[in-house]
Amino acid sequence: MAHAESVAPAPAHPEVAFVVNGAPAAVHAHPMSRLLDVLREDLHLFGTKEGCGEGECGACSVFVDGVLVNSCLVPVCQVAGARIETIEGMSAHPRLRVLQEAFVRDGGAQCGICTPGMLMAAAALVQVDTDADEATIRTALAGNLCRCTGYVRIVDAVVHALAELRAADAGGTP
Amino acid sequence: MHDGGWVGRSVQRREGSDKVNGKLAYIDDLSLPGMLHGVTVRSPVARARIRGISFGPGVPWEEVVVVGPADLPGPNVVKLIDVDQPLLADGEVRHCDEPILLLAHADKAVAERARAAVVLDLEPLPAVFDLDAAIRGDVVVWGKDNLFREYRVAHGDVDAALSEPDVIVLEGTYETGAQEQMYIEPQGMIAEFDPEHGVTVRGSLQCPYYVHAALVALFELPPERIRVIQATTGGGFGGKEEYPSIIAAHAAVLARKAGRPVKMIYDRVEDVMATTKRHPSRTVVRTAVRPDGTLVALDLDFVIDGGAYLTLSPVVLSRGTIHAAGPYRWPHVRLRARAIATSHPPHGAFRGFGAPQSVFAIERHLDRVATRLGIDPAELRRRNLLRQGDRTAVGQLITEPVDLDLVLDRALAMSNWTETRARFEAENGAGGPLRRGLGLAFFYHGAGFTGAGEVHLASVAHTEITAEGRLRVLAASTEIGQGTNTIFAQIAADASGVAIEGVDVVQPDTEFVPNSGPTVASRTTMVVGRLVGEASRALRVRLVEAGLLDDRSDASDAFAAAARAYVARHGVLRTQASYRPPEGIAWDEKNFQGDAYAAYAWAAYVAEVTVDLRSAEVRVDDFVAVQEAGRIVNPTLAAGQIEGGVAQGIGWAIYERVVWKDGRVRNPQMTNYIIPTAVDTPRIRVEFVPPFAGDAAPCKGIGELPMDGPAPAILAAVGHATGTEPVAIPMLPEQLLTILEESRHGAR
Ligand code: FES
Ligand code: FES
Numbered sequence: 001m002a003h004a005e006s007v008a009p010a011p012a013h014p015e016v017a018f019v020v021n022g023a024p025a026a027v028h029a030h031p032m033s034r035l036l037d038v039l040r041e042d043l044h045l046f047g048t049k050e051g052c053g054e055g056e057c058g059a060c061s062v063f064v065d066g067v068l069v070n071s072c073l074v075p076v077c078q079v080a081g082a083r084i085e086t087i088e089g090m091s092a093h094p095r096l097r098v099l100q101e102a103f104v105r106d107g108g109a110q111c112g113i114c115t116p117g118m119l120m121a122a123a124a125l126v127q128v129d130t131d132a133d134e135a136t137i138r139t140a141l142a143g144n145l146c147r148c149t150g151y152v153r154i155v156d157a158v159v160h161a162l163a164e165l166r167a168a169d170a171g172g173t174p
Numbered sequence: 175m176h177d178g179g180w181v182g183r184s185v186q187r188r189e190g191s192d193k194v195n196g197k198l199a200y201i202d203d204l205s206l207p208g209m210l211h212g213v214t215v216r217s218p219v220a221r222a223r224i225r226g227i228s229f230g231p232g233v234p235w236e237e238v239v240v241v242g243p244a245d246l247p248g249p250n251v252v253k254l255i256d257v258d259q260p261l262l263a264d265g266e267v268r269h270c271d272e273p274i275l276l277l278a279h280a281d282k283a284v285a286e287r288a289r290a291a292v293v294l295d296l297e298p299l300p301a302v303f304d305l306d307a308a309i310r311g312d313v314v315v316w317g318k319d320n321l322f323r324e325y326r327v328a329h330g331d332v333d334a335a336l337s338e339p340d341v342i343v344l345e346g347t348y349e350t351g352a353q354e355q356m357y358i359e360p361q362g363m364i365a366e367f368d369p370e371h372g373v374t375v376r377g378s379l380q381c382p383y384y385v386h387a388a389l390v391a392l393f394e395l396p397p398e399r400i401r402v403i404q405a406t407t408g409g410g411f412g413g414k415e416e417y418p419s420i421i422a423a424h425a426a427v428l429a430r431k432a433g434r435p436v437k438m439i440y441d442r443v444e445d446v447m448a449t450t451k452r453h454p455s456r457t458v459v460r461t462a463v464r465p466d467g468t469l470v471a472l473d474l475d476f477v478i479d480g481g482a483y484l485t486l487s488p489v490v491l492s493r494g495t496i497h498a499a500g501p502y503r504w505p506h507v508r509l510r511a512r513a514i515a516t517s518h519p520p521h522g523a524f525r526g527f528g529a530p531q532s533v534f535a536i537e538r539h540l541d542r543v544a545t546r547l548g549i550d551p552a553e554l555r556r557r558n559l560l561r562q563g564d565r566t567a568v569g570q571l572i573t574e575p576v577d578l579d580l581v582l583d584r585a586l587a588m589s590n591w592t593e594t595r596a597r598f599e600a601e602n603g604a605g606g607p608l609r610r611g612l613g614l615a616f617f618y619h620g621a622g623f624t625g626a627g628e629v630h631l632a633s634v635a636h637t638e639i640t641a642e643g644r645l646r647v648l649a650a651s652t653e654i655g656q657g658t659n660t661i662f663a664q665i666a667a668d669a670s671g672v673a674i675e676g677v678d679v680v681q682p683d684t685e686f687v688p689n690s691g692p693t694v695a696s697r698t699t700m701v702v703g704r705l706v707g708e709a710s711r712a713l714r715v716r717l718v719e720a721g722l723l724d725d726r727s728d729a730s731d732a733f734a735a736a737a738r739a740y741v742a743r744h745g746v747l748r749t750q751a752s753y754r755p756p757e758g759i760a761w762d763e764k765n766f767q768g769d770a771y772a773a774y775a776w777a778a779y780v781a782e783v784t785v786d787l788r789s790a791e792v793r794v795d796d797f798v799a800v801q802e803a804g805r806i807v808n809p810t811l812a813a814g815q816i817e818g819g820v821a822q823g824i825g826w827a828i829y830e831r832v833v834w835k836d837g838r839v840r841n842p843q844m845t846n847y848i849i850p851t852a853v854d855t856p857r858i859r860v861e862f863v864p865p866f867a868g869d870a871a872p873c874k875g876i877g878e879l880p881m882d883g884p885a886p887a888i889l890a891a892v893g894h895a896t897g898t899e900p901v902a903i904p905m906l907p908e909q910l911l912t913i914l915e916e917s918r919h920g921a922r
């Protein structure tokens with residue numbers, strides 16, 4: 001079975017251009033289309049998930065110009081010219097790969113539906129505060145719902161990834 | 175015999191790397207060429223006669239595929255225990271959000287517009303939402319008395335025991351609310367229909383062969399012309415046990431009429447409003463206890479709200495009944511259990527399946543008994559715990575060398591029970607707005623289907639070797655996050671001697687995998703895992719018999735080499751294992767007596783809470799979960815099951831409230847039905863004590879166990895913190911505020 005075919009672009013819609021995971025992208029979409037739908041249906045980036053469609057679950061989290069957002073709440077017209085990062089691009093970043101590997105090792109992903117969004121939220125923390133303690137980590141993840149794990153192993157994964165990154169920083173490894 | 179030592183190790187989740195890279199295709203990530211989007215028109219009222227359906231303006235109706243009851247290829251029935259539930263309401267609706275009509279269009283937005291433009295002419299009929307009104311028969315909505323099922327259990331002489339002079343009699347009523355599974359991936363299916371090949375559905379589901387049976391019955395086609403494929407599934411917790419059959423049937427009949435594939439994905443609101451939830455319950459408990467804490471008699475009345483159709487309520491009721499007396503010795507027992515019909519949407523499977531409800535009641539009650547007697551709640555349990563040679567309330571002989579003191583002692587030690595309780599009591603006595611408390615629950619959970627259920631299921635698992643020397647596991651057990659793929663690979667590797675990297679666990683697809691039964695009832699590792707092991711071992715035996723493998727060899731490549739040689743010489747080799755009941759196991763369904771479950775896991779959970787008296791908010795600060803669950807195949811995955819279950823239990827106890835109005839869910843969103851976040855859950859400390867039956871002990875199911883203990887432990891802790899006796903969940907701040915106010919008035 002193939003992934004979704006492109007919905008035929010309605011020529012009436014203006015082009016919106018932006019950068020996704022480092023590569024230029026352009027879509028013809030209604031300006032108020034949700035970024036979530038554009039990523040999934042137009043660009044076939046299905047790693048970004050929909051759990052609620054109203055900004056509560058965080059499964060649709062992506063970065064827009066370095067800021068963590070719920071893509072179900074962002075109209076595509078707002079991202080013209082922006083740099084967007086999704087889960088599909090995460091492993092290209094060595095420091096974030098550390099986080100992904102910790103999730104696998106520690107059992108931070110069960111059913112996996114919350115995992116891309118959860119990793120995005122964790123990535124936002126990793127980039128600003130490698131000294132975060134458990135309470136800070138939990139607060140950073142509070143916008144992302146997981147129904148499987150009870151969060152224990154997700155938090156553990158972030159704790160372990162941060163420790164690894166601190167050690168690498170101290171040792172001068174990139 | 176070879177033992178690769180994979181079982182018992184925290185082998186990494188097989189699909190972990192794909193999950194952290196967003197690479198797996200869940201149902202909403204899939205599309206088929208020419209696919210339409212299907213939607214469901216539902217009833218806005220609980221009970222009504224359908225007088226007419228009309229199609230409003232603003233919709234290109236000639237482009238919309240419309241399916242009503244007359245378009246179904248076979249009986250208009252959801253095939254479960256009974257045949258009372260229609261796939262599409264015909265003539266009468268019996269609950270809110272019951273499906274009435276199906277629509278499909280290539281453009282999802284048009285399909286949605288069409289749904290909104292359907293005008294239903296409904297003549298309201300009397301409905302019933304209150305359990306007592308339904309029991310009284312004020313309005314009869316099912317059968318002649320609204321009684322789906324009743325079970326009775328009795329031994330000893332309860333009435334005589336209750337009137338003995340030296341016993342303390344205590345009565346209480348305990349209530350639990352509905353709970354939404356709230357898997358983060360809503361339900362969905364894609365169906366194809368081909369007049370020659372039949373029906374193919376893919377979807378988010380727990381039980382491929384349940385969906386298969388439903389479609390066979392509906393399309394009246396031979397089984398081989400119905401194919402059900404599980405897509406990667408984003409959580410289930412029971413919520414994807416029975417309802418997926420309905421969505422699959424709906425999508426399939428639309429596909430048949432349209433002649434094109436149809437995708438049906440529920441959004442969150444529709445999923446919460448229309449699909450099943452945990453049964454609400456009410457339990458009245460009366461006990462006779464000696465002053466030293468010895469339990470003498472239990473008289474218990476357990477009632478669950480089944481909703482408008484029978485669905486799985488009888489089996490939920492059965493599990494709740496069997497667990498209602500707890501893991502204690504009761505010389506005299508009388509249990510009465512009823513599943514009642516109301517006009518709510520049908521309640522259904524949710525982790526624990528009736529047991530969390532009755533365990534909540536008995537554990538809260540025993541806490542109140544302890545308070546009356548002035549005995550420590552842990553000590554009261556200890557004096558009455560089952561021992562080897564005792565019988566449960568339904569007469570099952572405990573043959574396992576259980577050491578429940580060990581389980582209790584570990585939980586008390588890890589929570590520093592005695593000192594912490596004393597310290598909190600002293601601190602609380604000093605006044606102040608923050609009160610702290612420690613509460614305990616002790617419980618057991620039977621794994622696998624109840625009674626003769628596993629015999630009737632007659633599960634089968636296959637294994638085979640490929641030309642490349644790989645071992646393939648073929649079973650219908652689904653990976654829904656709990657780790658099925660990884661655990662089956664560990665078991666198969668150990669049993670066959672193949673390296674774990676040489677095992678493939680095939681994605682459930684009824685065209686290829688045999689019927690291993692449903693992925694429910696904590697049965698996957700214990701029941702199906704055992705079959706996977708037997709079939710894998712049989713492969714090894716065949717390779718040895720063929721002279722291709724030295725049975726003493728444990729070189730990890732020896733199996734693969736032998737397998738390649740075998741296939742080259744003789745062709746494919748496949749083995750199968752079928753369920754055989756453990757010896758000497760007998761269940762008397764009529765009298766509700768005997769060996770209810772093949773195995774029980776045993777647990778003691780301790781919750782530590784802070785209550786803010788000003789806001790009546792409860793925080794769970796610490797949680798200790800100690801259990802014996804036989805041999806643990808994968809400690810990380812097993813602990814993950816416990817932690818996830820505990821978090822759901824915390825939600826059920828103090829966060830998650832389904833608000834009903836006239837039988838309709840009024841808070842069907844994640845913004846107003848609140849599940850715990852990372853800041854609402856504590857560090858959950860999990861321990862598995864060594865198996866009672868020794869290191870070679872078999873596995874026991876653990877998926878549901880952790881749902882039973884948190885709610886009673888948390889309410890006990892709140893009671894300890896505040897000097898009250900909360901008896902109902904969910905207990906949100908507004909409920910606790912009322913309890914605190916009442917206790918202040920009472921104290922005056
Ligand atoms: S789908 Fe965007 S927050 Fe839930
Ligand atoms: S892993 Fe399933 S929702 Fe988080």
